[in-house]
């Protein structure tokens with residue numbers, strides 16, 4: 120009969136490319152059960168959104184099936200998301216990921232919503248906090264406009280609203296349209312602090328924070344109040360957007376928040392009639408920026424009418440058409456973000472946080 124040691128030896132040829140180590144040394148192999156010729160075990164990854172999950176399963180099956188005496192192999196794939204330092208400050212939240220842009224209107228909220236829903240579709244527990252206090256668009260994009268969250272005044276807790284598997288909170292749920300437009304810095308900081316600390320998120324693997332554009336009060340509040348695992352920077356390929364994106368990366372760097380990578384949105388125009396892709400703006404800018412800052416381009420999202428229509432209707436494209444070409448970009452992006460978060464956490468860099476109040 121095959122032994123546990125033989126199984127582990129066979130599985131130790133499988134290398135996780137992100138950590139550059141084999142899955143046995145990484146402690147991913149669990150619950151080995153041997154019943155004469157039948158072998159079962161679990162491979163526990165660092166995120167349910169692992170882009171190479173199925174490849175790991177296949178390799179594990181092949182490796183163990185080739186052992187003498189093994190007739191049947193069943194591999195269970197599971198995941199335990201690695202923890203950033205958020206948990207100490209927001210109990211239950213494993214990682215906070217900021218979705219930011221230097222410039223307004225580049226599609227940051229559209230990206231944040233589709234990324235959050237795509238991540239939830241992998242089985243991860245996901246929250247989305249709308250930190251765009253002046254112009255909250257999450258309620259509309261998540262199909263939750265007009266809904267009000269339940270607020271428990273005794274315990275000072277706000278209960279998030281949920282749609283498409285994502286828990287969300289936004290100042291837009293609590294105030295009438297455009298009321299916050301006239302708020303000043305301290306009010307913005309106060310409102311955001313409250314959204315950061317008083318929401319009953321429950322257990323989350325990823326809390327995405329849709330930031331307002333630029334490098335202002337909200338960015339300061341977020342990075343000073345809670346430990347952010349990393350930032351996803353959204354830009355369009357235009358020079359001016361890239362220039363502002365650079366400022367965004369620099370701002371997060373100063374706050375000791377690493378850039379997980381860049382999303383180039385409206386990369387190419389996809390003609391709704393013939394499907395032809397044309398690069399309206401210059402190409403290669405996001406790549407140059409990522410090289411300069413030693414980060415990665417996580418996705419190129421096309422300028423596509425369906426993406427806009429679905430966002431406006433309150434059904435993000437990944438929820439409306441999960442198998443579409445457009446949705447695949449966001450699903451791949453979710454995998455890349457999850458990957459970068461796992462890598463970031465494995466580095467165990469001590470990100471000092473200046474926690475205030």
Ligand SMILES: Nc1ncnc2c1ncn2[C@@H]1O[C@H](COP(=O)(O)OP(=O)(O)OP(=O)(O)O)[C@@H](O)[C@H]1O
Nearest residue numbers: 223224225226227228229332421422423426427430
């Ligand atoms: N890839 C895309 N294809 C087509 N339309 C898009 C795409 N990304 C975003 N849009 C559209 O562009 C407009 C601006 O997008 P969005 O509101 O997400 O930008 P933003 O950067 O969050 O803006 P703000 O700075 O106001 O917060 C919206 O109408 C949205 O539907």
